[in-house]
Amino acid sequence: MDSRPRVILHADMNCFYAAVECLHRPELRDKPVVVGGHEELRHGIVLAKNLMAKRCGVKTAMSLVEARHICPELVTIPPDYNLYMRFSRMARSIYYDYTDLVEPFGPDEAWLDVTGSAHLWGGDAYLMACEISERVKAELGVTISIGISWNKVFAKFGSDYQKPDAITVITPDNYRQIVWQAPVEELLYVGRATKHKLNASAVFTIGELAIEDPRLLVNKFGKIGPMLQYFALGEDITPVKVLDPQTSQVDYDIKSIGNGLTAPHDILTRRDARLLISLLSESVAQRLREQRLKARTICISVRDAADLTYYTRQAPLPRASNITNEIAQAAFELLCANEPLDGSHAIRTMGVRAADLQNVSAPLQLDIFGDEEKRASLERLDITIDDLRRRFGNNIVRRAVALGDEQMTPLDIQRDNVIHPVGFLNS
Ligand SMILES: [Mg+2]
Known part of the structure; x- marks a missing residue:
């Protein structure tokens, strides 16, 4: 090594x-x-804003109605994802001139591991970053912020620290002055819920998180606690994962992706079942997309509320998919084929699992079903939602089906510790 x-x-x-x-x-x-507004989201929201809109007080994820209220002269543009994806690819192709190790993080961000190539710039990554920044400005016409550090979490912190059009270097000598002074929620992966919990334990800055009693963190957050503390200490050793299969071999040795959940109340009706399936499918599909995978088989598992017996069922998908709606639909049909859902049989726990995985770039047979356009638009919607959730937490966007159940809606499938990743689904 x-x-x-x-x-x-x-x-x-x-x-x-x-x-x-x-x-x-x-x-x-x-x-x-x-940029905002999407006919498939129930209310249009602000996906992005320019500096002028920001100065008026417009915030990302705010409703368009609200944004226009505080800024009447606001210009609203519907999103053009194909255009953004083209710019995203162009930026990445510049990054690939500096290293093969590029990990995209949403359409507008990426980590670059330049350990092996920095010597070409005299070992000065700052010079390299200047060149990258100048090239993006000249070739794409947009500005970037770059953070440089010895780990991913601090590099990400650096790119947020000064912007637009800035470069911040976080070193072992300065991180206590720069990173540790910042509010704890500015650390990657500290979402709103975690921030509130940390604040309740009088942890307000990243530095305070770094020196907090680890036992206390385990008690409050389980395994996540020490992980966040490592990040605060600059001990994040996660590698820059290469996700572009055209550029590098990727390890697709994942056999299946699934989530199970014990509902806050037993599942008796079609409506509750649909809600839970939709929450589970959402998180499964999101993880598939993160791993750039699609599934060909959907499995469900069901645990009886009365005697806790348990069964699984599976069915092939008509086409490999990582589209939330398609996975939820397949899982729900499978459930309906096996459960009355008329109030006569109570379910305690349910799981959705995606199996038979393949790389997203595997060849697709088009047009047999004649609905490629609709699928493409569902895919774009998923990308938007993933992006918003990544930035603002999982509960920022909820599918229409998840609205209206007071006990179910506060569930944040990816964050709350009600997920049973191993015991429950690995049958
Ligand atoms: Mg950005």
Whole structure:
């Protein structure tokens, strides 16, 4: 193993969607602009804003109605994902000139492990970052912020620390002054719920998290606690994962992805079952997308509330998919084929699992079903939702089906510790 300290860059395109739109419409440059609105989301929300809109107080994920209320002259542009994806690919192709180890994080961010190539810039990653930043500006017409550090978490922190169009180096000498002074929620993976819990234990800064009693963290957060503390200490050793199969071999040795959940109350009706299936499918599909995988088989597992007996059923999908709606639909049909859901039989626990996985770039047979356009639009919706959740937490966007149940809706499948990843589903 390489024993050199790692050199990791995190590059983040500033106000990405809005910047790309303004590039195409120079007349908008001096106006407050937001990209937002999606016919499939129940209310349009702000997906991105430019600096002018930001100065008016417009915030990402705010409803468009609210945004227009505080900023009446706001210009609203519907999102054009194909355009953004093209810019995303162009940025990445610049990054690949500096290293093969590029891990995209949403459409506008990426980590670059440049440990093996920094010597070409005299060992000065700052010079390399300057060049990358200049090239993105010249070739794409948008600005980026770059963080440089020896680990991914601090590099990401650095790219957020100064923006737009800035470079921040976090070193073993300065991280206590820069990172440790910052509010704890600025650490990657500290979401709103975790922030509140930490604040309740008088942990307000990243530095306070770093020196908190580890036993206390285990008690409060389980395994996540020590992990966050490692991150705060700069001891994140997670590698930059190469996700682009065209550039590098990726380890697809994942056999299946699943989640199980014990509902806050027993499941008796079609409506409750549908809700739970939809929550579970959402998180399974999201994880498939993160791993750039699609599933060909969907499995469900059901535990009886009365005698706790347990069974599983599986069915093939018509086409390999990581689309939330398709996975939820298949899982729900499977359940309906096996359960009355008329109030006569109570279910305690349910699981959804995706199996028979394949790489997303595996060849697709098009047009047999004639609904490729609809599927493409569902895929784009999923990408948008993933992006919003990654930034603002899982509960920022909820599917229509998940609204209206007071006990179910506060469940945050990926964050709350009600998931049974091993014992329950590995039958
Ligand atoms: Mg950005």
